Amino acid sequence: MDRPAFYRFHQGQRVLPFAPEEYDTRLAGLRALMDEAGVAACVLTSMHNIAYYSGFLYCSFGRPYALVVTETESVTISAGIDAAQPWRRCHGDNITYTDWARHNYWRAILSVTGEGKSIGYEADHLTLAQRELLEDFLSPAVTVDIAAATMRQRMHKSPAEIALIRAGAQVADVGGYAIRDAVRAGVREIDVAMAGRDAMELEIARRFPDAEYRDTWVWFQSGINTDGAHNPVTARKLERGDILSLNAFPMISGYYTALERTMFVEEVDAASLKIWEANVAAHEYGMSLLKPGVSCAAVTEQINAFFAERDLLQYRTFGYGHSFGLLSHYYGREAGLELREDIDTVLEPGMVISMEPMLTIPEGTPGAGGYREHDILVITEDGNENITGYPYGPNFNVVG
Numbered sequence: 001m002d003r004p005a006f007y008r009f010h011q012g013q014r015v016l017p018f019a020p021e022e023y024d025t026r027l028a029g030l031r032a033l034m035d036e037a038g039v040a041a042c043v044l045t046s047m048h049n050i051a052y053y054s055g056f057l058y059c060s061f062g063r064p065y066a067l068v069v070t071e072t073e074s075v076t077i078s079a080g081i082d083a084a085q086p087w088r089r090c091h092g093d094n095i096t097y098t099d100w101a102r103h104n105y106w107r108a109i110l111s112v113t114g115e116g117k118s119i120g121y122e123a124d125h126l127t128l129a130q131r132e133l134l135e136d137f138l139s140p141a142v143t144v145d146i147a148a149a150t151m152r153q154r155m156h157k158s159p160a161e162i163a164l165i166r167a168g169a170q171v172a173d174v175g176g177y178a179i180r181d182a183v184r185a186g187v188r189e190i191d192v193a194m195a196g197r198d199a200m201e202l203e204i205a206r207r208f209p210d211a212e213y214r215d216t217w218v219w220f221q222s223g224i225n226t227d228g229a230h231n232p233v234t235a236r237k238l239e240r241g242d243i244l245s246l247n248a249f250p251m252i253s254g255y256y257t258a259l260e261r262t263m264f265v266e267e268v269d270a271a272s273l274k275i276w277e278a279n280v281a282a283h284e285y286g287m288s289l290l291k292p293g294v295s296c297a298a299v300t301e302q303i304n305a306f307f308a309e310r311d312l313l314q315y316r317t318f319g320y321g322h323s324f325g326l327l328s329h330y331y332g333r334e335a336g337l338e339l340r341e342d343i344d345t346v347l348e349p350g351m352v353i354s355m356e357p358m359l360t361i362p363e364g365t366p367g368a369g370g371y372r373e374h375d376i377l378v379i380t381e382d383g384n385e386n387i388t389g390y391p392y393g394p395n396f397n398v399v400g
Contacts, residue, residue, distance in 0.1 A: 325352065
């Protein structure tokens with residue numbers, strides 16, 4: 001039996017999140033970066049970059065994947081276990097590698113790059129073991145880390161991306177209302193979370209009938225569980241007077257959006273209300289600062305001053321917002337566009353960023369718990385557009 005190292009298996013109709021022209025434009029941008037860096041071929045290995053430039057979002061299960069881009073070719077490299085699905089879901093060519101022999105993955109990549117070329121790669125993703133195999137199989141003349149440059153390209157959203165993100169924000173609102181309807185004393189966190197997740201998945205399927213459905217989730221936290229923004233869901237039962245944190249995360253073709261709100265069950269005490277209102281005021285102030293020409297660090301310093309004047313800055317736990325696009329909790333962070341003291345990126349039209357101030361008041365202190373509001377904003381020519389619709393603040397979110 002002939003067992004090839006790799007082959008092409010293409011069947012079915014192609015289905016992509018965006019039009020072919022969108023991917024051609026992205027690839028043209030990448031090739032301009034490659035030309036500037038003196039790179040003949042890029043071997044991209046992260047989920048976010050492969051999806052950004054090809055549309056294919058892989059499922060690793062311990063197997064490596066790649067997108068190889070040269071001056072004339074764009075080829076996804078996928079495992080045999082996926083059959084023709086990667087080809088149906090990618091823009092460009094696709095090669096399937098087999099597991100009859102170890103490292104057929106690299107033999108497939110070599111068939112596109114050739115030996116002795118200048119190779120671009122993602123230093124923040126490629127493991128040390130795979131980095132050594134790149135050297136062994138491709139014998140590159142030079143290697144260049146292309147990760148930061150691709151991140152900067154992804155930070156600027158196209159009109160098509162903004163349209164998808166806008167739809168995602170609307171789906172998050174649907175999840176928010178379903179969560180609100182499910183809240184009452186005695187209900188478990190997991191029950192509320194499932195109500196929000198199910199509502200969002202059904203809405204995504206309604207809006208995007210040809211999409212792949214995966215990774216949409218909810219973190220719904222109560223009481224002490226609200227102290228961290230990424231605390232997982234538990235079976236804790238809600239109690240009257242509990243502080244709650246609503247976190248709805250729809251995923252559409254790898255694109256992440258979010259809705260996050262502070263809530264209380266049935267009533268809110270005076271100490272908690274004071275902190276909640278202060279955080280809402282910071283949220284509104286922060287959104288007013290997001291406009292072209294302002295740096296992430298400058299926005300951060302102004303919100304810091306706002307909290308410091310109210311003796312609350314010591315309760316801040318992380319940055320005030322971040323970029324949106326191809327990302328999830330396990331891939332795709334665009335760290336160059338985050339509202340932190342150490343980020344000097346200047347906001348430009350077409351960027352998409354959240355405003356999400358959070359205060360965590362320790363247990364045993366009046367108003368204990370985590371307070372967070374979160375809206376998604378598109379930077380426009382003269383300011384921003386808020387694409388989140390679900391209301392924030394005490395007037396709407398004391399529920400149950």
